[in-house]
Amino acid sequence: MKKSFLSLLATLPLALSAPALMAAPKTPVAAAHNHAAQKPVTILISIDGFRPDYLQRGVTPNLNALAAKGISASMRPSFPSKTFPNHTTLVTGLVPDHNGIVANSMFDKRRPGEKFTMSTEDAFWWAESEPVWIAAEKAGIRTATMFWPGANVEHDGLRPQDWQQFSQNVTGVQRVNGVLDWLRRPAAIRPAFVTLYFDTVDTAGHDFGPDAAETTKAVSDVDARIGDLVKGIKALGLTANLVVVADHGMAAVSQDRTILLPSFLNPQDYTVVEDGPFAGLNPVAGHEAALEASLSKAPEHVQCWPKRAIPARFRYGSNPRVPEVLCLADSGWEVLRDTPKKPVKGGTHGYDNAAPDMAALFIATGPAFKAKGHIPAFDNTAIEPMLRDVLGLPQGSPRDGVNTIFGTLPK
Known part of the structure; x- marks a missing residue:
């Protein structure tokens, strides 16, 4: 997640009906409301921006321990x-x-003059799909979200029973303590499904690059x-299914790997929706043919x-919100609307989803998962169907993926 967008969100107030984020006194196991039962x-x-190979840096004993006793990919x-x-x-x-x-920034012809950004909370933009916490709430399963894009948005009059408005000022320690406070509740008001989000690895990757010492520190x-979360769950006498994911990886970028759109397109022919690893362009009225004719000049x-010609393997281009032209840079390169005001450095993402440095972390462990060790790579569309199986929810329709991670739940 780009830091500049996150800073916008950091100014928003905390949501109602959410627990205090500061650490609460530990509840002795003996008085933990019989959690074990x-x-x-x-x-x-x-963990935003966490590449799977980050596990090989010798600084992740807790994640490696979870992977060793569960499933990873x-x-x-x-x-x-x-x-x-x-x-x-x-x-x-x-x-x-x-x-x-369809992107971190986008337009919709039904809302002329409006632009979706990562601070947009208007339910209109999120209404085309239902997140699993809403399906769970409809089924009577209590949920809580310690940050997740869209988790603060109402769907069909519902939100998670407990949720927090995203803020970078809330530390990782406070986020974990907030989750543990939810789990410390009596069974009647304790969530059965929880989300937890960390952004610092992505922020470091953007600022310093994926190979930097600062990223390894993050x-x-x-x-x-x-590790704090695992210890806290154990202290409460609870058992948990932990599913650890990332949204994407990270590629190093530099000033000498930039391409300017005006170097091969006429700026009078298009407007830019988004640029960087890819550029989304819409033609100026009357310039459609001229813009399309220039695309073959891409360096x-x-x-x-x-x-209409975006390669089918991207599964991208049918939604009206997708711009009329897509220009995709090779991994590590950027295609920019104009000369950047600051030197290009650090890292970014948004490239071909099959690129190795875009790969994302996956680890799952707990009673719902048989220990399989490292399994072959799979598409992230499998996660939501897997969560439905774990939570006992029926599979929704339509879906773009199926649960390929495990078959029959262990008895």
Whole structure:
């Protein structure tokens, strides 16, 4: 998630009906409301921008321990490999072209003059797909979300029973303590499905690049928070299904790997919706043919297609919110609307979802999962169907993926 967008969200107030985020006194196990007899809680944890190979840096003992006793994989994000589209895919089972969140920034002809950004809460933009917490609430399963894109938005008059408005000022320690406070409640008001979100690995990856010491430090820090969560759950006498995911990976970028749109397109022919790893363009009225004719002039390291010709493997281009032209850069390159005001450095994402450096972390462990070790890569559309199986929800329809992660739940 781009830091500049997150800073917008950080100014928003905390949501109502949410627990205090500061650490609460520990409840002795002996007085923990007989937690051990309760069904396992399922916790979906997103570590934004966490590549699977970060587990090999020697700083993730807690995540590696979870992987060793459960299931792990290198997971393919959906295209575009951006934060909001993929977080929505993870909880709806639909690729961005079908879930309606086709990019971090987008327009809709039904709302002239409006632009969706990562601070948009208007339910109109989110209404094309139903997240799993809403399906759970409809089924009488209590849910709580400690941050997740769209988790603060009403669907069919429903939200999670407990939710927090995203803020970067809420530390990882406070986020974990908030979740543990929810789990410390009596069974009648304790959530059975929880989401938890960490953004610091992505922020470090953007600012410093995926190979930087600062990014490794962020990886180590979030691993420690996972350790805190595991210890806290154990202290409460609870059991839990933990599903740890990322939305995408991260690629290093540099000033000498940039391509400017005006170097091969006429700026009078188009407007830019979004640029970076890919550029989404809409033609100026009357310039449609001229813009399309220029796409063949794209230089090395960038490919451009009219919307109707986007390669089928991207599963992208049928939604009206997708711009009329897509220009996609090679991994590590950027295609920009103009000369950048600051030197290009650090890292970014949004590239071909099959690119190795866009791969995302997946780990699952708990009573619902047989220990399988490392399994072959799979598409992230499998996560929501898997969560439905774990929660005992019927499979929704339509879906773009099926639960390929496990078959029959262990007895």
